Amino acid sequence: MTQNIAIVGTGFLGMTLAMRLADAGAKVTLYESAAEIGGLASVWEINNIIWDKHYHVVLASDKYTRDLFVELGLADDFRWVETKTGFYTDGELLSMSDTLEFLKFPPLGIISKLRLGATIFYASRVKDWKRLEKVTVEEWLTKLSGRKTFEKIWKPLLKAKLGEAYKETAASFIWATIQRMYSARRSGMKREMFGYIKGGYARVLERFGEVLVEKGVEIRLNSRVQQIERLDSGKIKVSTAAARRGKDTKPQVVRQRTKYASFQAGAVVAPGFSGAFLSEPKTDGGTVVQFPDAGTDSYFDKVILTCPSNTAAKMLIQAEPAERKMLESIRYQGIVCASVMMKCSLSDFYVTNITDDTPFTGIIEMTAIVDKREFERNALVYLPRYIAPDDELFDRxxxxxxxxxxxxLERMYPKFRRKDVVAFKISRVRQVFPVPVLRYSESLADKRSTVEGVYVVNSSHIVNGTLNINETVQLAENFFAEEFGGRTLAS
Ligand SMILES: Cc1cc2nc3c(=O)[nH]c(=O)nc-3n(C[C@H](O)[C@H](O)[C@H](O)COP(=O)(O)OP(=O)(O)OC[C@H]3O[C@@H](n4cnc5c(N)ncnc54)[C@H](O)[C@@H]3O)c2cc1C
Known part of the structure; x- marks a missing residue:
């Protein structure tokens, strides 16, 4: 009999799994709470251009991402660019793109610089990452680079990504980051090559959506899964939340169709309204009402959850207490990320690392890589600030x-003019990546839930890498091979 499988989440994990399972003969239904596919890699409109909500590049070493994009028919759309890295420290913007610039780097003396270089080289050679899960990143880096370099360079960089949680983070975090950056560098001059797909992730997602629909995958947008329950019959019931709307919204039932995928709305929604995010558009609590017929139940043989672990814990009402505890114990780091479209570039650097105190924790200039013609000759700059999910910045x-x-920006770049900003848009995500605390991989729940037929597989299972599409796709491929590989899922 054909297996009927539901996947929760249309990020790259959910979509890659959907493709593999559909190819193996399963009937697949993808549930997505947002109005569009893509999750963290989704797109939005800025100054009438559809582009990535969060900055994304592909590294030459991203084998899984590259293979997937080729499979989606995008082989001819790759663009590869040599990039430069900047460092903003003590009120000065410095280039740190090659060994010579590193040796000239003013904030550190020659001995500190040599120790810093040796730390990075050593980390790139370490293979036993599990050993690094037992020591804090602060302890490890201080031992290798010295206290002064830790305070001056490492600490601000760690805080930029982890906030105060850096104190509890294991050394495996920086090991994974260095491994990824090292793999991006080529031999010889050790220059970085980064890539993107012409048209950005809008192009990738459009194609991914088309391929999934061609393979018979059903995509249900605006469908926030609320509860998963195994019935005595062995079937698994997936219940979605009722869509909500403001009192003034016309009670209109529509069949939705987006640019990225055709789908059947699992919950009934009014046009242009995402049923999941109450903050989008803004509604005041008093006027929010539920569509009486909006919530739906569907029944499956298997269900795979790719959403954050604590969200999964809430849905799995039958999970054993030990599993629930493990799922709830994963701590996430969030982000407020601004996209700024402006008439002029800020610099030539794709990434500018910041060690001074600034409102954002890094600067990513997309147009240091992407052709400005994609943006009507404007520059596109991202200003991320990584913060804890309960940080007050989310509510500003x-x-x-x-x-x-x-x-x-005005303080950092004397030539920057506010009047050159043509668009400014803010993304807020409270759960972006799990904080890899000490002995992180030892306290992870099994991907097979204690609720039979249900799996929880998500970014918390990336134990020896950073959060990126390559790791995500690799996780999906490995999970598929482990649980479903070599089997046909159709009668
Ligand atoms: C600022 C930023 C920059 C990045 N830069 C890069 C980069 O340069 N290169 C790179 O390779 N990667 C980058 N990444 C990482 C990349 O985006 C992620 O690795 C990848 O998108 C994760 O995919 P996922 O499927 O695991 O999770 P997600 O994309 O988070 O997907 C989970 C999905 O589940 C849905 N969901 C959650 N709860 C429910 C529910 N109850 N019901 C239904 N659906 C639900 C969510 O809406 C979401 O769509 C970046 C990420 C960020 C945030």
């Missing part, structure tokens, strides 16, 4: 964040 208004971030 867009106007306040914009003012704060642009003040920061």
């Amino acid at each position: 208004s867009d106007e306040e964040i914009e003012r704060q971030f642009l003040d920061g």
Whole structure:
């Protein structure tokens, strides 16, 4: 009999799994709470251009991503560019793109620089990452690079990504980061080559959506899964939340169709309204109502959850307490990420690392890689600030964040002019990646849930890598091979 499988989440994990399972003969249904596919790699409109909500590049060493994009028919759309890296420290913007620039780097003396270089080289050679899970990143880096270099360079960089959680983070975190950056560098001059797909992730997602639909995958957008329950019959019931709307929204039932995929809405929604995010558009609590007929139940043989672990714990009402505890114990780091479209570039650097105190924790200039013609000759700059999920910045208004971030740019770049900003948009995500605390991989719940037929597989299972599409696709491929590989899922 054909296996009927539901997947929760249309990020690259859910979509890759959907493709493999459909190829193996299963009937696959993808559930997505947002109005579009893509998850963290989804796109939005900025200044009338559809582009990535969060900055994304492909590394030459990203074998899984590259193979997937080729499989989607995008082989001819890759663009590869040599990139430069900047460092903003003590009020100065410095280039740190090759060994010579590294040796000239003013903030550190020659001995500190040699120790810093040796630390990075050593980390790139270490194979036993499990050993590094037992020591904090602060302890490990201080031992290798010295206290002064830790305080001056490493600590600000760690805080930029992890906030105060850096104190509890294992050394495996920086090991994984260095491994990834090292793999991006080519031999010889050791220059970085980064790639993107012409048209950005909008192009990738459009193609992915088309391929999935061609393979018979059903995509249900605006469908937030609320509960998963195994019935006595052995079937698994997936219940979606009712869509919500403001009192003034016309009670109109529509069949939705987006640019990226055709789908059947699992919950009934009004046009242009995402049923999942109450913050989008803004509704005040008093006027929010539920469509009476909106929530739906469907029945499957197997269900795979790719959403964050604590969300999965809430859905799995029958999970054993030990599993629930493990799922709930994963701590996430979030992000507020601004996309700024402006008339002029800030610099030639794709990434500018910041060690000074600024409102954002890094600067990513997309147009150091992507042809400006993609943006009507404007520059596109991302200003990320990684923060804990309960940070008060999440609740600040867009106007306040914009003012704060642009003040920061003015202080850093004397030639920057606010009037050159043509668009400013803010993304807020409370759960982006799990904080790899000490002995992280030892306390992970099994991918097979204690609820038979249900699996929880998500970025928490990336134990020896950083969060990126390559690791995500690799996780999907490995999980598929382990659980379903070599079997046909159709009668
Ligand atoms: C700022 C930033 C920069 C990045 N830069 C890069 C880069 O340069 N290169 C790179 O390779 N990677 C990069 N990444 C990482 C990359 O985006 C992720 O690795 C990848 O998108 C993760 O995919 P996923 O499927 O695991 O998770 P997600 O994309 O988070 O997908 C999970 C999905 O589940 C859905 N969901 C959650 N709860 C429910 C529910 N109850 N019901 C239904 N659906 C639900 C969510 O809406 C989401 O769509 C970056 C990420 C960020 C945030």
